[in-house]
Amino acid sequence: MQAYDPDNVFAKILRGEIPATRVYEDSDTLAFMDIMPRSDGHLLVIPTTPCRNVLDASPAQLEAVIRTVKKLSVAAKAAFAADGLTIQQFNEAAGGQEVFHLHFHILPRHDGVALRAPGQMGDMAAIAAHADKIRAAL
Numbered sequence: 001m002q003a004y005d006p007d008n009v010f011a012k013i014l015r016g017e018i019p020a021t022r023v024y025e026d027s028d029t030l031a032f033m034d035i036m037p038r039s040d041g042h043l044l045v046i047p048t049t050p051c052r053n054v055l056d057a058s059p060a061q062l063e064a065v066i067r068t069v070k071k072l073s074v075a076a077k078a079a080f081a082a083d084g085l086t087i088q089q090f091n092e093a094a095g096g097q098e099v100f101h102l103h104f105h106i107l108p109r110h111d112g113v114a115l116r117a118p119g120q121m122g123d124m125a126a127i128a129a130h131a132d133k134i135r136a137a138l
């Protein structure tokens, strides 16, 4: 397994070197909007400390991230009156991971509505409005 790369895009977000639509943060975790949302309200939750994925994460990092996933899941479901949620997490390239800082996706879902295709940039004004709705529900 490769070493953690401190120049990955999420590390840059944590250092404030590139912008992100932040929704929630505490000392151990950060939640922000995915810029290529596959459903309205698509969020990412990351630890504030470095690790590539589940394979090198400490129990404390995983515990903190899952606590925030739970908090944001409840808020996102309420904010979008969702019928359910999909939570995704990928490990290494073979597992579908593209950004090598541990992250969990939270995707609000509605009955019968498919996820959008991956890799499509979202509308930033819409993403900002979705973030406002989730913050209000927290």
Ligand code: AMP
Pocket (backbone or CB within 6 Å): 009, 020, 033, 034, 035, 036, 037, 044, 090, 096, 097, 098, 099, 100, 103
């Ligand atoms: P994966 O590693 O496969 O979970 O994919 C990385 C995810 O990060 C994708 O859903 C991207 O849309 C998302 N992403 C990449 N760069 C950014 C960014 N600067 N801000 C927010 N989300 C991002």
